[in-house]
Structure formats: C-alpha cells, structure tokens
Amino acid sequence: MSDSPPPSRIVLPQPPVSLLDGAALFLDFDGTLAPIADTPDGVAVDEELIGLLGELRDRLEGRLAIVSGRSIATLRDLGFAGFLLAGTHGLEMAQPGERVEAPPRRPAVDDAEAAFHAFAEGKPGILVERKSISVGLHFRGAPQWGAKAGELASDLAEKLDLSVQPGKMLFELRPGGADKGSAVHALMAREPMAGGRPVFIGDDVTDEEGFAAAAELGGAGILVGPPRETLAAFSLEQVAAVRHYLARGIARPR
Numbered sequence: 001m002s003d004s005p006p007p008s009r010i011v012l013p014q015p016p017v018s019l020l021d022g023a024a025l026f027l028d029f030d031g032t033l034a035p036i037a038d039t040p041d042g043v044a045v046d047e048e049l050i051g052l053l054g055e056l057r058d059r060l061e062g063r064l065a066i067v068s069g070r071s072i073a074t075l076r077d078l079g080f081a082g083f084l085l086a087g088t089h090g091l092e093m094a095q096p097g098e099r100v101e102a103p104p105r106r107p108a109v110d111d112a113e114a115a116f117h118a119f120a121e122g123k124p125g126i127l128v129e130r131k132s133i134s135v136g137l138h139f140r141g142a143p144q145w146g147a148k149a150g151e152l153a154s155d156l157a158e159k160l161d162l163s164v165q166p167g168k169m170l171f172e173l174r175p176g177g178a179d180k181g182s183a184v185h186a187l188m189a190r191e192p193m194a195g196g197r198p199v200f201i202g203d204d205v206t207d208e209e210g211f212a213a214a215a216e217l218g219g220a221g222i223l224v225g226p227p228r229e230t231l232a233a234f235s236l237e238q239v240a241a242v243r244h245y246l247a248r249g250i251a252r253p254r
C-alpha cells in the first residue's frame with residue numbers, strides 16, 4: 001500500500017511558514033514561479049526572483065532545486081544557471097555549472113516533432129516546442145484543436161514508444177522512465193538535498209508525482225492554484241502568493 005494520502009479536492013489550508021524550516025525545497029517553474037503566458041517564449045525571469053531564490057537556497061544550506069518540464073538548457077538560459085536543476089519532468093539533472101545528466105535524444109522524438117509540425121501546418125495558434133530530449137505540441141493559441149492534438153499525441157506515443165506528458169494546453173512526447181517524483185527521490189538521496197524535509201511546490205498535473213514523493217519522504221506538497229484533486233497537503237492561490245510565502249521563509253528569525 002502506498003504511503004501517499006488519498007487525492008483531495010477540498011480547499012486546502014495555506015502552508016505554515018515553519019514548513020520551510022529545514023526544508024529541502026523543490027520548485028516547479030511555469031505557473032509556480034512565473035505566471036502562465038501565451039507562449040513558452042513569453043516568460044521572463046526577473047532579477048528579484050533570482051535574488052529571492054538565491055537567498056532562500058543559502059538559508060537552506062543549498063537545499064533548493066528547480067524541477068521543471070522545461071529542459072535544463074532552457075532553465076539555464078532563463079537565468080537559473082546557478083541552481084540545482086531537474087529538467088524535462090525528471091529526465092535531466094544538473095548541479096550548478098556541471099554537465100547535464102540525461103538520456104540522449106531519441107530519433108523517435110524527431111519523428112514526433114515532424115508529425116507535430118505537419119499537424120500545425122495551416123493551424124494558426126498551434127505551436128511546436130522543440131526541447132532537448134522531448135517535443136511539445138501547444139494549443140493555447142487554438143484551443144479548438146486540443147482534442148485532436150491529444151489524439152495525435154496518443155497515436156504517436158504508441159507508434160514511437162514514447163510517453164505522453166499532458167500539461168496546460170500542451171501535449172508533450174518524451175521518453176518514459178522518470179517523472180518529477182523520481183527526481184525528488186533521486187535528489188533526496190544526494191547532497192545538498194539529503195537530510196532536509198522535502199517540500200514540493202507546483203501547479204500542474206506533472207507536479208502530482210512530486211507531491212506524492214515529498215509526502216512519502218515525510219514532507220508535503222503545496223498546490224498553486226484553485227482546488228482540484230491533488231496529493232498536495234497545502235495550497236497557495238497564485239504565483240504572487242508563492243513569492244510572498246518564500247520571502248516570509250527568508251525573513252523568519254533563525
């Protein structure tokens with residue numbers, strides 16, 4: 001039997017700021033640290049956020065990681081080069097300044113990308129996102145194509161032996177074998193995260209495995225956004241509330 005609590009749809013309490021004391025903090029990016037934008041490229045990271053996370057990481061003796069569906073190359077370009085990173089939903093990992101541990105890009109991902117481009121042809125608003133070892137099909141700009149995009153992703157996944165990763169107005173095709181939960185388990189077994197109490201903050205379905213892993217290891221998940229079925233124990237209503245919460249963690253007397 002799993003140690004995880006059953007999924008909850010009730011309105012969750014706000015996390016106490018004391019949860020951050022001694023935490024090993026896992027932070028999702030899109031929808032958690034930055035508001036959702038119309039396109040993947042429409043997101044920027046401000047200096048204030050980098051400063052806030054740097055201060056918190058120092059206070060937590062290094063126990064802070066960004067765990068994102070974005071590739072590590074993209075996270076570094078966005079400004080997170082100085083942080084411990086898990087990218088592509090747990091398939092990639094890197095310590096600051098070190099090489100990325102990741103499986104190679106599979107030819108099947110290129111085949112999926114070609115099929116996504118063929119689908120996007122003549123459909124304004126449909127966007128193909130080429131990523132390091134995966135590929136995304138975004139329909140935020142043309143939601144009427146969402147169902148067809150999902151069917152295409154499922155068909156291609158079966159044909160090409162890839163996994164479908166649903167997201168917010170997005171279907172991604174990627175190799176299986178890892179998720180944000182496995183990333184939490186792997187990182188908790190190593191320095192600098194080892195020894196902390198895992199706290200995972202995220203907004204998306206892909207963050208649920210992270211919430212489950214944090215709970216299994218004696219910590220907790222924090223859902224960002226409105227109530228939904230979740231394994232998180234706490235919630236914060238939006239990105240601004242996440243930043244405020246993290247800032248309170250830094251301001252807390254030691």
Ligand SMILES: O=P(O)(O)OC[C@H]1O[C@H](O[C@H]2O[C@H](CO)[C@@H](O)[C@H](O)[C@H]2O)[C@H](O)[C@@H](O)[C@@H]1O
Nearest residue numbers: 029030036037038039040068069070140168170
């Ligand atoms: O795990 P995350 O850090 O939350 O990353 C998940 C995906 O985020 C990005 O897509 C989402 O955000 C975009 C920008 O706000 C938005 O336009 C899109 O609709 C969302 O699905 C990113 O582009 C993906 O690669 C990530 O997997």
